[in-house]
Amino acid sequence: MVFGVLKDIKNGEYRTIVTPSEAATLKADGHEVLIQKGAGEKAGFEDSAYAAAGAEIVETAEEMYARCNFLTKVKEFEPCEFGMLREVQIVFTCIHPAAHPEEVQALLDSKCIAFTAEDSHRYGSPNCEAAGKQGALMGLYAMLSINGGKGKFVSGLGGAPGMKVLILGGGTVGQAALSVLHALGAWCTVMDVNIGAMRSLSRQYNERVNTMFSTRENIAKLLPETDLVINCVKWPKGNMDYLITRQMVATMEKGSVIVDISCDDGVIETFHETTHENPTYVEEGVVHYCVSNIPGAIAQSTSISYAGSVLPHFRSILNEGVAAACAKDGFLRRSLTTYRGYLTHEETSALQNRPWVRPEDILGIADQRLDPAPPATVSRSENFLPLDQVKF
Numbered sequence: 001m002v003f004g005v006l007k008d009i010k011n012g013e014y015r016t017i018v019t020p021s022e023a024a025t026l027k028a029d030g031h032e033v034l035i036q037k038g039a040g041e042k043a044g045f046e047d048s049a050y051a052a053a054g055a056e057i058v059e060t061a062e063e064m065y066a067r068c069n070f071l072t073k074v075k076e077f078e079p080c081e082f083g084m085l086r087e088v089q090i091v092f093t094c095i096h097p098a099a100h101p102e103e104v105q106a107l108l109d110s111k112c113i114a115f116t117a118e119d120s121h122r123y124g125s126p127n128c129e130a131a132g133k134q135g136a137l138m139g140l141y142a143m144l145s146i147n148g149g150k151g152k153f154v155s156g157l158g159g160a161p162g163m164k165v166l167i168l169g170g171g172t173v174g175q176a177a178l179s180v181l182h183a184l185g186a187w188c189t190v191m192d193v194n195i196g197a198m199r200s201l202s203r204q205y206n207e208r209v210n211t212m213f214s215t216r217e218n219i220a221k222l223l224p225e226t227d228l229v230i231n232c233v234k235w236p237k238g239n240m241d242y243l244i245t246r247q248m249v250a251t252m253e254k255g256s257v258i259v260d261i262s263c264d265d266g267v268i269e270t271f272h273e274t275t276h277e278n279p280t281y282v283e284e285g286v287v288h289y290c291v292s293n294i295p296g297a298i299a300q301s302t303s304i305s306y307a308g309s310v311l312p313h314f315r316s317i318l319n320e321g322v323a324a325a326c327a328k329d330g331f332l333r334r335s336l337t338t339y340r341g342y343l344t345h346e347e348t349s350a351l352q353n354r355p356w357v358r359p360e361d362i363l364g365i366a367d368q369r370l371d372p373a374p375p376a377t378v379s380r381s382e383n384f385l386p387l388d389q390v391k392f
Helices: 020-028 047-052 061-067 101-110 126-143 172-183 195-204 216-225 294-320 322-328 330-334 346-352
Strands: 002-005 032-036 056-058 070-072 090-093 113-116 164-168 187-192 210-213 228-231 257-260 280-283 286-289 336-339
Touching: 002 061, 020 032, 020 047, 020 294, 032 047, 032 061, 047 056, 056 061, 070 294, 090 294, 101 336, 101 346, 126 172, 126 228, 126 257, 126 286, 126 294, 164 172, 164 216, 172 187, 172 228, 187 195, 187 216, 195 210, 210 216, 294 322, 294 330, 322 330, 330 336
Parallel strands: 002 032, 002 070, 032 056, 070 090, 090 113, 164 187, 164 228, 187 210, 228 257, 257 286
Antiparallel strands: 113 336, 280 286
């Protein structure tokens, strides 16, 4: 099979999803590997390194789309790419389909086979770890007086107390942020709705981290004395029942900082997305850092970790085929988004009111012993397309 790595063209994206190491592995498996010119350059991987690994360097995206049976990259497809997608072509990237109806329609119209990478991670995405750790550091940077913050040092100085930090969400992102901030001496509180996760974090940090149930009332109590808020909550799309209202933000001291790593509408009323070029703004006297692509700032480390984590998916699809790969790995199966003109992603069905087909049904593997996986989100859909209407 011809496997290709596209150069990401989204503003502020510096990562690659395949390094020369993975390219060499896929080449050794017997596949032809194509790399678009400059695909890894901003992450520190030169075209010459890919060529040394046995890959062919291709000049244009148009040629990549025309030649490759399987294409991958880091971020969503841009409108200029929609028309290049081909029928039965396999694509794997962070589609975020529920939030991008036009992109979903383009995938359906092309009749390609699309996987959304963010739903395929059994142990949490390396991008989530990267966002949590680097997001914590970005919060400290925004806290500096020269950047509009109150100028409080994370661990304090002799006679001057350190920061009080509130981390919303104790999952992969929140744990990563906590690991950095606790190590640097911040006074941390983690809020979650899972008491098991909070107990685990308390034990891990020898009871030196406070935990609380994540409710608007508990957050409101802490905000007036909190210096830095890190939002790591995966919020249900379309839910505008704010966890932190504008009025609550206004109770924080001037120069405090909010880092919204999740960047989901509906969590923080004062949120709007920012970029690496213009990362912060001030609302109600509070500095907001709301860059949606934090891992792009540490492109090399993230690329190495991310590429290693998705390589098993690539090898499984390339060596065994889509159906067998999805039967073997439930997390890959739940990430199947479109299949030859049909929607196969439950959250997208629920939020966009589109009929869908379960991946195991459209792949004809429902009667096999399937690797289980929990649903990717809380959104459920009973808007099923009858199987007798599925025709290829």
